[in-house]
Amino acid sequence: MLYRDRFDAGRALAAKLARYAGRPDVVVLALPRGGVPVGYEVAQALNAPLDIFLVRKLGVPGHEELAMGALASGGVRVLNTEVVRALRLPEEVIDGVARQEGQELERRARAYRGDRPGVNVRGKPVILVDDGLATGSTMRAAVAALRRQQPARIVVAVPVGAAETCEELAAEADEVFCGRMPESFFAVGQWYDDFTQTTDEEVRELLQQAAEGRTAAAGHSRP
Numbered sequence: 001m002l003y004r005d006r007f008d009a010g011r012a013l014a015a016k017l018a019r020y021a022g023r024p025d026v027v028v029l030a031l032p033r034g035g036v037p038v039g040y041e042v043a044q045a046l047n048a049p050l051d052i053f054l055v056r057k058l059g060v061p062g063h064e065e066l067a068m069g070a071l072a073s074g075g076v077r078v079l080n081t082e083v084v085r086a087l088r089l090p091e092e093v094i095d096g097v098a099r100q101e102g103q104e105l106e107r108r109a110r111a112y113r114g115d116r117p118g119v120n121v122r123g124k125p126v127i128l129v130d131d132g133l134a135t136g137s138t139m140r141a142a143v144a145a146l147r148r149q150q151p152a153r154i155v156v157a158v159p160v161g162a163a164e165t166c167e168e169l170a171a172e173a174d175e176v177f178c179g180r181m182p183e184s185f186f187a188v189g190q191w192y193d194d195f196t197q198t199t200d201e202e203v204r205e206l207l208q209q210a211a212e213g214r215t216a217a218a219g220h221s222r223p
Contacts, residue, residue: 002193006034007148016179017045025152026124027127031142034045034130034198035130039158046137051207053128054112055070055142057101068089070142073118126155133178136162149177156176159179161180164182
C-alpha cells in the first residue's frame, strides 16, 4: 500500500507517535527537504514545535562521493575516523571542507528559517523525522550530531524504511519508529504515489505556518 504523498505519510506516522502528543517539552526536527512535509504533519498532530535539522556531508577532496564525516545544525562536526585514518587526511584539509560546507549550511538555514532562531533541544525529547530510510547514512550523521546538543532523548521516526537500516539505527537512537518495513525495499520513492521533490519555498512556507500556528495558539491560551 502506497502513501499518497508526504503529508499523508506524516499523518500516518503521527498516529504511531501518539504517546508524545501534548507534551510541552517535545520538539520535532525534520531533515530538509523531503522530511519537512512529514515533520509538519507530525508536529501538528503532537502540538509540538517544528524546526529543521540540516546535515551536510563532508566529502573527501577529489572524491566527494566518499564521506569523511558530516556537518550538522549548530556547527556540530562528526568525523568518520576510519576514512580519515586510512587516507591520512590532515586537519587543515578537513577544516577547509568543513568551512565550505558550513557556509552552505548557514545559507540554507537562513533561506529556510529566515530570522527565526533555531529551537533549543537541550534536555528535551527530540523526534527526528525524514520521509524514509534507505541506507540511513544521513540519519546516522544527524543522530550523532544531535546527540552532542544533549537532548534528553532522540526518537527517529520515518514512514517507511529498509528493515536492516531501521534495526541498525535502533542501536544509535533511543527509539526508532519505521511506519513500514517492506521486505522488498529498493528506494524510498517507490512507497509513495506522489514523491515530487519538495522545494525550498515549500520548506519555508511549512516552517512559517508551523511557527505562526504555535504563536496563534499561545495567544489564545492567554487569560
